[in-house]
Amino acid sequence: MIPGVVIAAAPFIAALFIAAPASGQMTGAPTPGYRQAPGLPASSMPAPLREIGFDQHLDQPLPLDAAFRDEQGRTVRIGEYFGARPVVLAFVYYQCPMLCTQVLSSITSTLGVMNLDAGKDFELVMVSFDPRETPAQASDKKAEYLARYQRPGAEAGWHFLTGDQESIARLTKAAGFRYVWDEPTKQFAHPTGVIVVTPDGRPARYLFGIEYGPRDLRLAIVEASSGAIGSLVDELLLFCYHYNPETGRYGLVIMRTLRIAGVATVLAIGAFVAVMVRRERRTTAAAADPSAHRIP
CATH class of the missing domain: 1.10.287 (Helix Hairpins)
Incomplete structure (x- = not known):
């Protein structure tokens, strides 16, 4: 034996x-887009970059009563996607010419090699922080990334939302997501990353940057589920790997x-x-x- x-x-x-x-x-x-380089004077950074950031509000409740519109134009509460499973939350805007596309592509490619399924093991919620965007634009983005993901049942577990400025401000502030409109470029300056949230709506892990390793994302989802999903190997990995809030990654202990x-x-x-x-x-x-x- x-x-x-x-x-x-x-x-x-x-x-x-x-x-x-x-x-x-x-x-x-x-981890681009969320932290000033050590030793770099704040005055040497472009003005918009001095105002953006990702403040980790770990274990702080999100406003689950905030109202948004889904891809069909229906009014929904963000809390409708919580309760049963962890939620992978990302703030993007659908007309973003660069970073948001990279975030969405990275999420899709990482999920494609994981054996956890959106809609079954966790929910995916993408929230546009541009109040001018419409459910039609959200619907187009959803169709595009579902076609790449190609996982049965994902349509019911991957949500693309839009909302008004008040709801967006409530949710982004609670999550610690700071962004600004840059008038000279006519674009938003914003950090990049995803937040893995517990089923009751509390941020458990922040993964920064535009690339999310399958191990890091899987361990974050397993941790956020409090053991409801995952395997014995996941538990052993969590014993050996520790989440570093400074880097937003898991490191070997x-x-x-x-x-x-x-x-x-x-x-x-x-x-x-x-x-x-x-x-x-x-x-x-x-x-x-x-x-x-x-x-x-």
């Missing part, structure tokens, strides 16, 4: 150590990984000793039994 446990655990332990260097690189990767490796090593040695002791006893018993050497 013990050898089987050791053999089953060996690939997992190996994978943790193989992933460790890559994880370290990801944790230190730049070396000491925890070493503990698991140590336990696996002890189990392997114990299993080897047990096998050798049993073999030695059988050999001794056979040598001491005269009938074993008797010629019929």
